[in-house]
Amino acid sequence: MENLDLISILGSTIRLSIPLIFTALAGLFTERAGVFDIGLEGKMLFSAFAAAVAAFMTGSPWLGLLAGITVSVLISLVHGFASITNRGNQIVSGVAINFLASGLTAVLGQAWFSQGGRTPPLAASARFTEIVFPYADQLRDTGFLGRFYANVISGHNILTYLAFIAVPASWWVLYRTRFGLRLRAVGENPGAVDTAGISVTFLRYRATVCAGILCGFAGTYLAIAQSAGFVKDMSAGKGYIALAALIFAKWRPVPVMLACLLFGFLDAFANFMQGKSVPGIGEVPVQIFQALPYVLTCVLLAGFIGVARPPKAGGVPYVKER
Amino acid sequence: MSTASVPLPNWITYGLMPFLNLVVAFLISGVVVWFIGESPLDAVTLLLQGALGNGEGIGFTLYYATNFIFTGLSVAVAYHAGLFNIGSEGQAYVGGLGAALASLALDHYVPWYVTMPFAVVGAAIFGAAWALIPAWLQAKRGSHIVITTIMFNFIGAAMMVYVLVHVLIVPGKMAPETRVFLEGGQLPKLDWLIALFGGKIGAAPFNVSFLIALVMCFVVWVLIWRTKLGYEIRTLGASPTAAIYAGIPYVKTVIITMLISGGLAGMMALNPVLGASARLQVEFVGGAGFVGIAVSLMGRSHPIGIVLAAILFGVLYQGGDALSFDMPKITRDMIVVIQGLVILFAGALEYLFRPAIVRVWQRFGKA
Numbered sequence: 001m002e003n004l005d006l007i008s009i010l011g012s013t014i015r016l017s018i019p020l021i022f023t024a025l026a027g028l029f030t031e032r033a034g035v036f037d038i039g040l041e042g043k044m045l046f047s048a049f050a051a052a053v054a055a056f057m058t059g060s061p062w063l064g065l066l067a068g069i070t071v072s073v074l075i076s077l078v079h080g081f082a083s084i085t086n087r088g089n090q091i092v093s094g095v096a097i098n099f100l101a102s103g104l105t106a107v108l109g110q111a112w113f114s115q116g117g118r119t120p121p122l123a124a125s126a127r128f129t130e131i132v133f134p135y136a137d138q139l140r141d142t143g144f145l146g147r148f149y150a151n152v153i154s155g156h157n158i159l160t161y162l163a164f165i166a167v168p169a170s171w172w173v174l175y176r177t178r179f180g181l182r183l184r185a186v187g188e189n190p191g192a193v194d195t196a197g198i199s200v201t202f203l204r205y206r207a208t209v210c211a212g213i214l215c216g217f218a219g220t221y222l223a224i225a226q227s228a229g230f231v232k233d234m235s236a237g238k239g240y241i242a243l244a245a246l247i248f249a250k251w252r253p254v255p256v257m258l259a260c261l262l263f264g265f266l267d268a269f270a271n272f273m274q275g276k277s278v279p280g281i282g283e284v285p286v287q288i289f290q291a292l293p294y295v296l297t298c299v300l301l302a303g304f305i306g307v308a309r310p311p312k313a314g315g316v317p318y319v320k321e322r
Numbered sequence: 323m324s325t326a327s328v329p330l331p332n333w334i335t336y337g338l339m340p341f342l343n344l345v346v347a348f349l350i351s352g353v354v355v356w357f358i359g360e361s362p363l364d365a366v367t368l369l370l371q372g373a374l375g376n377g378e379g380i381g382f383t384l385y386y387a388t389n390f391i392f393t394g395l396s397v398a399v400a401y402h403a404g405l406f407n408i409g410s411e412g413q414a415y416v417g418g419l420g421a422a423l424a425s426l427a428l429d430h431y432v433p434w435y436v437t438m439p440f441a442v443v444g445a446a447i448f449g450a451a452w453a454l455i456p457a458w459l460q461a462k463r464g465s466h467i468v469i470t471t472i473m474f475n476f477i478g479a480a481m482m483v484y485v486l487v488h489v490l491i492v493p494g495k496m497a498p499e500t501r502v503f504l505e506g507g508q509l510p511k512l513d514w515l516i517a518l519f520g521g522k523i524g525a526a527p528f529n530v531s532f533l534i535a536l537v538m539c540f541v542v543w544v545l546i547w548r549t550k551l552g553y554e555i556r557t558l559g560a561s562p563t564a565a566i567y568a569g570i571p572y573v574k575t576v577i578i579t580m581l582i583s584g585g586l587a588g589m590m591a592l593n594p595v596l597g598a599s600a601r602l603q604v605e606f607v608g609g610a611g612f613v614g615i616a617v618s619l620m621g622r623s624h625p626i627g628i629v630l631a632a633i634l635f636g637v638l639y640q641g642g643d644a645l646s647f648d649m650p651k652i653t654r655d656m657i658v659v660i661q662g663l664v665i666l667f668a669g670a671l672e673y674l675f676r677p678a679i680v681r682v683w684q685r686f687g688k689a
Contacts, residue, residue, distance in 0.1 A: 036468070038408075082670035091406055091468055093670030095615055096662050103658030104354070110653045111358035117655070240472060247469060285488065291480035294473040298455070301465035310466060 007144075009268050011151045014160060015226065017264030019044065019218040019235075021163045023242035024249070024256045025170050026214035032174065032251060033207030034187035034313035038094025039079055040215060041239025042101030047072035047219025049105040052119040052230035053112070055126040055223075064126070064224050065159075069216030075101075076212030077205070084204045087317035098239075106232045117232035119223075128157040128225040157225045159217060164257070166214065171253040173210075183207055187311035190318040200318045218242075244297040251311065263293045328680045331687075336622060340668055342675050344620075347663040354659055360649050372644020373637040377521020379644065381512075381528035385598065387629075387636030388528075391535040392590035393614025394632055395542050398623035400467075400583040402546055403576065404559035409456060409471025410587035411611025412478035413449040417588020418595045419485065420448030422500055422602035425595075426490075429507025437507050441596055442534065442589060449588015450581040452478055457580030461573040467580075475611075486604055500602040509597040529597030538586060539625035545582070555579050587611060609658075616665040619672070635661070 023040050030037040047068035055064030075097060083090040106117040113119055133154035139146035174180035182203055186193045190200045222238075223230045245263050249255035270289030277283045352362035373383045393410045400407035407413075424444040428437045456470035486498040509530040513523040546552040554575050558565040566572050594606045613635055620634070621627025642657030667674065 038468075038472070078666075082666065086671050086673050088670035088672060089619075090670075091408065092615065092619060092665060095408070095612060096666035096670055099612070099658055099662030099665055101662075103655045103660075103662055106655035107354065107358065107653055107659055110655070111651055117653070237476065240476065243469070244473060285484050287480040287484040291477045294476045298459070298465075298470055298473050298477075301463065301470060302459055303463050303465075315466075315468075 005272070007147045007151050009265070009272050010148075011155070012268040012271065013261060013265040014152060014156060015264075016267045017260045018160050018163045019221050019226075019238050020242045020245055020260035020264060021257055022166065022214050022218035022221065023239055024246045024260055025166055025253065026211035026218070027243055027246045028170060028174070028251060028253060028256055029183070029207045029210040029214070031246065031314055032187045032311055033183050033204050034190060034311055034316065034318075035080075035083055035204055035208060036090040036094065036315045037079070037208075037211060038091055038243070039075070039097035039101075039239075040094075040211075040242055041235050041237070042094070042097035042099075043072045043075050043212065043215035044219045044222065044239050045098075045101040045105055045233070045235040046075050047216040048223035048234055049109065049119070049219075049230045051216075051220040052122070052223040055122055056119055056229070059123070059126045061126055061128045061224055065128075065216070065220045068220035068223070069213050072216035072219060073209055073212035076208040076215070080205050080208040083317065084201055084208075087319065090315055090317075101235075102233055105230070109230060109232065119230040122224060122228045126224065127228055128159055128221075130155050130157055131161075157221075159221045159225050162217065163221075166217070167253055167257045174253060179206070184311075187313055190313050194318070194320065200320075204318075241293055244293050247310075248293075248297045248300055250309070266292050328684070330676075330680065330683060334679060334683070336627075339672065339675060339679065340620060340622075343667040343672060344664065346674075347660070347667040350663050350667075351656075351660045355652065355656070358651055360651055365645060365649060365652065368648050369641030369645045370637070371641075372648075373641035376524075377516045377519075378524030378526045379640060380521060381516055381523045381526025382640040382643070383633065383636040384532055385526060385528045385593065385636070386639040387632040388532045388535045388593045388597075389590050389610040390613050390617045390632035390635050391539065391629055392593070393587055393611050394617030394621060394628040395535075395538055395614075395625065396583045396587035396590070396611075397614045397618035398621070398625075398628060399542060399546070399555070399586060400579060401618060401623050402552075402559045403555045403579040404562065405460065405576065405579060405583075406468050407453070407471055407580065407583045407587075408468050408615065409453065409474050409611070410583070410590075410614045411607055411609070412471070412475035413452045413584040413587035414590040414607045414611050415475075415482050415605075416452040416478050417445040417449030417584075418591035418602050418606060419482065420444030420446070420588060421591045421595050422490070422503075425503045425507030426500060429504040432506050434506055434508060434510060438509065438530070438596075441507075441509075441592060445588040445591045446585035447588070449591075450585040452588070453580045453584025454577070457577045457584075460580070461576040479605075483604060486602065490602065498604050503596065503600045507596065508600045509592065511597075527594075527598035529593065531593035531597045534589065534592060536629075538589065539629060542586070543625045551575075551578065587614070613661060616661065616669060619669040620664070635664075638664075 023044055027037050027040050050071035051064040051068030054067030055061055079093050082088040082093040109117040136150040136154040140150040182198055186200055186203045194200050222234055241263055245259040246256060249259040266289050270286050273284055274286055355362045355365045373379050396410045397407055421441045421444050424441040425437055456467055456474055459465040459470050460467040490500045491498055492501050511529050516523045554570045557570055558575050595602050617628055617631040617635060620631035638657055638660055646652055646654045
């Protein structure tokens with residue numbers, strides 16, 4: 001491995017982790033409230049499509065973001081309606097949302113733009129573009145720290161920095177507010193919350209809305225920050241990796257960020273290693289890196305790296321009276 | 323009083339409610355079709371004609387239905403034990419490896435009916451093996467089976483791509499697939515069955531796997547409702563604590579149930595791999611494992627219901643293909659939309675109309 005370019009790997013680690021961080025935080029809210037959310041993938045895809053369409057129509061990335069969040073919240077409410085109000089199976093509801101997202105975005109994309117399910121490419125002014133921090137260009141050539149500042153810290157778009165703000169913000173909401181305390185309680189013992197005179201239904205709905213907002217950021221990032229338009233099935237399993245990261249982090253905000261960065265790093269490293277050979281081993285198949293996040297999560301679930309204890313009431317609809 | 327605990331007669335629970343849910347799903351699909359500027363009525367006509375209008379269409383419909391019967395049975399068996407096997411997709415994918423290896427090893431030497439049992443067993447063993455670790459994790463470590471089977475879908479996909487790209491690929495070829503099986507490694511078409519009803523099978527890959535699927539339906543019925551193991555599985559599904567108290571071994575039952583479920587999913591591979599394309603290809607499952615969830619739900623986890631639901635989805639698949647051919651504005655992705663809506667309404671929102679039906683029933687029906 002002659003030129004292991006750590007700085008550029010770290011830079012792309014950040015770029016690949018952002019949708020995972022937003023999505024895993026979204027899952028954190030719903031799952032801590034006791035609602036399983038397999039539909040993260042679908043919400044991300046729906047919001048990516050909405051953001052790309054709105055940004056193309058209006059030319060404004062912020063309206064794209066707004067559209068992405070709105071659609072994602074609406075889909076969250078469908079999930080809420082099925083799994084909270086109708087006490088339907090939460091996993092089935094999530095699977096349905098993923099199907100719908102994959103199908104409907106492609107059908108509408110083809111019907112509106114006739115480009116094989118893509119949306120037309122966006123101009124730079126309709127996207128979230130890179131922000132260059134002060135002195136980044138001057139520091140680029142001044143040793144390791146300078147390059148780190150220029151390529152890893154600086155040079156991302158605004159959503160990237162929002163993702164890193166969303167992590168402490170989610171922590172604060174979940175652990176330092178009354179809403180967060182109740183939200184965590186409703187995921188462990190909804191009966192107790194109900195007895196205290198707090199509506200389980202309303203709490204869980206608010207949790208799914210929080211998740212919808214965060215998924216909206218993730219989808220918007222995919223469509224109009226990382227790329228310049230929507231491509232059919234562009235979420236490509238990221239929602240499931242985010243779910244794995246959420247479990248790997250044992251349903252806690254800061255570890256969620258670290259798990260997402262780890263999985264993003266694996267992705268970036270796999271891209272870097274493609275076609276390169278390791279001395280003594282030869283070329284490492286890229287599939288190993290693709291499978292590694294899931295393998296690690298299963299090993300964790302098996303209890304070999306600490307114990308992952310999910311919220312107790314997860315997946316169980318709450319029935320007030322029997 | 324809440325309406326959730328009011329008992330309703332079976333014909334409402336198993337007939338009227340799924341029917342209403344389906345109607346709503348199709349109505350919304352119609353709205354989507356109308357929204358993109360085509361006539362929903364024309365679309366339905368084209369869809370039904372394409373799926374059931376001639377022998378070839380019926381052959382394709384039943385070919386797709388065969389996939390869904392296997393995966394539907396797979397999900398249903400696990401569901402009876404209270405386990406949600408969302409990993410039929412990956413188990414079918416890995417099962418394809420078992421089926422393909424049997425064909426690759428034997429097709430030079432023996433006719434298809436000798437290869438078939440080996441392929442069936444190979445597919446079942448590989449599929450079951452892919453369910454083993456999630457089953458063990460659920461039984462012994464309490465890891466949620468939904469999560470672990472999702473993870474194994476992705477691990478399986480990565481593994482199969484590796485195997486096809488690096489091991490089983492034909493040297494010198496670009497496509498990541500095995501060589502084409504000789505006749506001894508293929509399952510013959512059921513053209514005589516279609517001809518029996520006066521149709522022509524044409525290019526439809528409808529094959530012997532369909533009969534294997536029907537046999538498996540009967541086997542699953544016997545297993546679930548006529549054996550001790552089936553009784554234990556259903557008890558475990560109804561109440562794990564009661565089952566353990568009654569002396570039913572939890573770990574053993576969970577693992578065996580998941581092995582059966584994985585084996586059934588694995589057998590799905592016979593249909594596309596040995597029956598249709600005569601080789602193992604990347605991503606040959608194509609979402610059939612997830613459709614199995616919908617099929618099992620709509621069929622209420624009963625083999626007869628599963629066959630009916632599988633044929634319905636077969637109609638959607640084949641009809642959707644024909645539709646996208648005749649109405650260029652409607653792409654093949656429309657099938658995915660309809661599937662999503664059917665899963666949403668028949669699965670997740672299955673109790674949508676229950677409160678209203680209960681009120682009507684209490685007022686008029688009970689008299």
